[in-house]
Amino acid sequence: MGRSRTNSGLAEDLLIELDRDAGVPLHRQIEASIRASIRAGRLRAGASLPPTRTLAAGLGVSRGVVVEAYQQLVAEGYLASRSGGYTQVAATMPQTVAGAGSAASTATSMAASTAGSTAQQAARSVGFRIDFGYGRTDVSQFPRAAWLRSVRTVLTTTPNDRFAYLDGRGVPELRQALCDYLNRVRGTLAVPGNVVVCNGYGQGVALLIQVLARRGARRIALEDPSSRDDARVLAAAAGLDVVGIPVGPDGVRVDALDLADADALVLTPSHQWPTGGVLSATARAEVIRWARRRGAIVIEDDYDAEYRYDRSPVGAMQGLAPEHVVYCGTASKTLAPGLRLGWMVVPPQLVADVAAAKLLADRGSSVIDQLTFADFLTRGEFDRHLRRMRPVYRRRRDALLDALRTHLPDLRPAGIAAGQHVVAWLPPDLDEAAVVAAAARHGLGIQGVGPFRIAGAGPGGLIFGYAILSESAIAEGVALLATAIREVRGS
Numbered sequence: 001m002g003r004s005r006t007n008s009g010l011a012e013d014l015l016i017e018l019d020r021d022a023g024v025p026l027h028r029q030i031e032a033s034i035r036a037s038i039r040a041g042r043l044r045a046g047a048s049l050p051p052t053r054t055l056a057a058g059l060g061v062s063r064g065v066v067v068e069a070y071q072q073l074v075a076e077g078y079l080a081s082r083s084g085g086y087t088q089v090a091a092t093m094p095q096t097v098a099g100a101g102s103a104a105s106t107a108t109s110m111a112a113s114t115a116g117s118t119a120q121q122a123a124r125s126v127g128f129r130i131d132f133g134y135g136r137t138d139v140s141q142f143p144r145a146a147w148l149r150s151v152r153t154v155l156t157t158t159p160n161d162r163f164a165y166l167d168g169r170g171v172p173e174l175r176q177a178l179c180d181y182l183n184r185v186r187g188t189l190a191v192p193g194n195v196v197v198c199n200g201y202g203q204g205v206a207l208l209i210q211v212l213a214r215r216g217a218r219r220i221a222l223e224d225p226s227s228r229d230d231a232r233v234l235a236a237a238a239g240l241d242v243v244g245i246p247v248g249p250d251g252v253r254v255d256a257l258d259l260a261d262a263d264a265l266v267l268t269p270s271h272q273w274p275t276g277g278v279l280s281a282t283a284r285a286e287v288i289r290w291a292r293r294r295g296a297i298v299i300e301d302d303y304d305a306e307y308r309y310d311r312s313p314v315g316a317m318q319g320l321a322p323e324h325v326v327y328c329g330t331a332s333k334t335l336a337p338g339l340r341l342g343w344m345v346v347p348p349q350l351v352a353d354v355a356a357a358k359l360l361a362d363r364g365s366s367v368i369d370q371l372t373f374a375d376f377l378t379r380g381e382f383d384r385h386l387r388r389m390r391p392v393y394r395r396r397r398d399a400l401l402d403a404l405r406t407h408l409p410d411l412r413p414a415g416i417a418a419g420q421h422v423v424a425w426l427p428p429d430l431d432e433a434a435v436v437a438a439a440a441r442h443g444l445g446i447q448g449v450g451p452f453r454i455a456g457a458g459p460g461g462l463i464f465g466y467a468i469l470s471e472s473a474i475a476e477g478v479a480l481l482a483t484a485i486r487e488v489r490g491s
Contacts, residue, residue, distance in 0.1 A: 015042075018059060024129055024443075025473075026061055030069035032127030038078050038089055049079065049087045071140045074338070075468065081338070129443030130477035134274065134421045134465035139336045141392065143385050150375040151368070158371055166364055168355030170197025170343075174374040178343050181377050182329070186302065187315030189322045190345040196354050197365050200342040201301060201330045205266070206234050207357045208299060208326060211350060212264055213238040221245050221262035223252050225452040227273060231266045231299070232454075244454030247272055249414070251279035254286040264297045265290075270305040270314045274423050274449060274463050276415010284317055291324040297347070298325045304333045306386050308418040309394045323347050331373070333420065334386060341365070341373055393420060399471035400464055403478035408485065411462070420467035423449065425459055430488060432460030438484035444477055 016033045018026055037043045049055070052070060056063040070087055073079040080090045162171065169175060175192040182188040198204040209220070209231070220235045224244030235242050243260050246253045251272045257265070267287070269279035279287070291298050300317050308314075318327035327345040335341075346354050358364065376382055400422055404411055411424040426432060432448040439446050449461035462481075466474055 016055075016059060018061070026059075027065045027068040027072070028127070028129060030059075030066060031072050034069070034073060035076075035078055035127050043089050045089050045091050047089045049089070052087075068140070072468070075136050075139050128440070128445035130469070130473050130480065131445035132447075132462075132464045132466065132469070132477060133445055134447060134463045136465055136468050137333050137336060137420070138389075138392070138468045139338070141389060142336050143381065146381040146385070147372065147376060150372045150379070150381070153375050154368060154371040162371065163367055166367065168357070168359035168364060169193075169195060169351070170365060171367055171370045171374065174343075174370040174377075177374040177377040178329075179345075181382070182316070182327070182345065185313075186305065186327075186329075187319040188327055188345055189319050190327070194322075194346050194348060194351050196344045196346055196351065196358060197370055198342045198344060198358060199340040199362070199365055200332055200337070201303065201328055202230050202342075203358075203361065204328050204330075204342050204344045205231050205299060205301075207354050207361065208264075208297075208344070208350075209234050209238050209240065210357050211353045212297060213240060215353070217263035219243060219260070219262045219264075221257070221260045221265045222454065223247050223267065223272060224454040225274060225449055225458070226266070226268075226454070228452055242454070246455075247275055247277065249275075249277055251275075251277040251283060252287075254283045254290070257287065257290045262296065263294070264299060266299045266301060267317070268301045268303060269317055270302055271415065271418045273301075273303065274415075274421065274452060275461075276417075276419065276421075276423055278311075278314055278417075279317075284320060287317070288321045288324065291321065296324070297350075300325050300327050302327060302329050304419045306334055307390060307393055307420060309390065309397065310417040318345055323349070326350070334382070334389075339369065339373075341369060393467060396466045396469060396471060396474060397422065399474045400466050400478065403475045407478050407482035414461075421463055421465045423461050423463055425461045428459075430460060430485065432462070434488050435460075435462065435481075435485055438488050439481055442480045442484045442487075444480045444484065446477075446481065 015037070016030055018029050020026070022029070034043070034049075049070070050058070052063050052066040056066045059066070070079060074081055074087070077090055080088050172192060174197055175195040178195055179190040179192050182190050196204075196207075198207065212220075217240060219241040220231065221243050222232055222245065224246055226232065226244075232242055243262060245256050245260055245265070251269060252267060265287070267279070269284060271278065287298060290296065298317065298321075302316055305314065305316075316327055318325040322345070324347065326347065329343050331339050331341040344354065397416065401413060401416060404413060404424060408424075410427045413422050413424045416422050426435065432450050436446060436448045447463045449458065449463060469477065
């Protein structure tokens with residue numbers, strides 16, 4: 001399979017050179033080599049990669065090193081795992097390594113064309129030594145054994161008629177299981193008839209925007225800053241005006257809502273993305289009053305509320321006004337984005353239209369996956385998985401905060417009580433784009449807040465995604481950032 005050298009390894013079926021004296025972890029070198037080969041076209045879409053044991057033997061490394069590299073590239077979208085344990089080059093190259101994943105992300109490139117964003121994209125094309133990319137989940141922790149038990153249960157007990165075409169809302173078993181879970185854990189007022197199962201949040205919000213546009217909506221309001229993907233580009237593509245609502249320390253500024261003249265509002269009230277603010281009870285009530293006055297719809301993106309560390313649970317807004325709030329949830333942050341499982345609790349007046357749009361889009365999500373997740377939820381495996389993962393992510397968050405206190409005490413962390421990322425605000429003397437570019441030169445991947453602003457104004461900040469990094473890698477990454485910042489200040 002391969003031949004060993006003093007300072008390098010070569011696998012003849014997959015050209016990978018390892019430099020054991022470089023000081024770069026071996027799994028990172030493997031990731032970077034495969035990533036570069038895919039981007040250069042040396043590995044075509046659909047090409048099979050060697051099994052992890054075979055490649056590990058050829059390179060003279062442990063199988064775990066190759067597994068870690070493959071898992072990272074699967075999470076980024078470069079590779080895809082297939083049944084039987086095979087790994088292939090993904091059919092579609094990801095638009096970004098940082099996990100955006102939307103086919104519409106090309107349309108957002110103009111909004112991201114700052115100097116910092118350009119530096120990040122250029123550096124990601126060749127790989128980073130350490131990458132604080134946001135929006136990624138540790139897929140190596142996926143509960144395979146428990147999921148397999150649910151798959152077996154589904155295949156041996158499901159009636160034949162469940163495998164036929166169903167209506168656009170999804171299988172009844174999953175809709176009931178989701179209602180039981182969400183009403184218990186998130187404080188929703190969900191009934192199975194108002195639940196629509198979709199392929200992740202991206203498809204869900206696309207269906208909603210289509211329906212709202214057909215029903216006469218003209219303008220959609222988004223938090224500023226907010227994600228560049230999904231709602232922002234989909235609304236523009238549907239011909240809707242997009243307006244940003246400023247975000248303060250506790251989430252969206254409700255005093256600016258009336259000036260927006262919007263028909264819909266997209267919110268992340270339980271953990272604002274990216275700043276981490278939590279919308280207060282008073283502000284939530286004011287948002288609901290605004291929606292009722294306007295006859296508007298609030299789209300509640302509850303993307304990572306299950307991961308909380310230093311605060312009590314915050315209930316979903318949908319429970320306050322189910323006739324005006326669409327609750328959107330997903331398994332992408334809790335289990336794995338590759339499952340493509342999402343769900344919406346839709347106001348009664350929109351259910352039929354949203355379900356029809358789902359049927360038109362793809363004739364419904366995979367029945368086996370829906371039934372498997374329903375069994376997984378009902379047996380309590382989802383709760384057990386979350387209980388297991390919270391301390392894992394908390395330790396990584398704590399390692400990040402400790403490293404920032406040690407190496408960069410003048411950065412101000414925010415949104416630390418929950419989620420899988422932290423924002424750290426920069427002091428006034430540091431330019432965000434310059435820091436991001438300097439970090440990239442030192443092999444460190446990190447995103448700034450600036451590219452995610454709609455109005456383009458606001459303090460500089462950095463987004464630290466820590467979900468897939470070990471505690472030692474987090475500490476090393478912050479030390480690299482401190483070196484980069486000293487370089488910026490020295491220049």
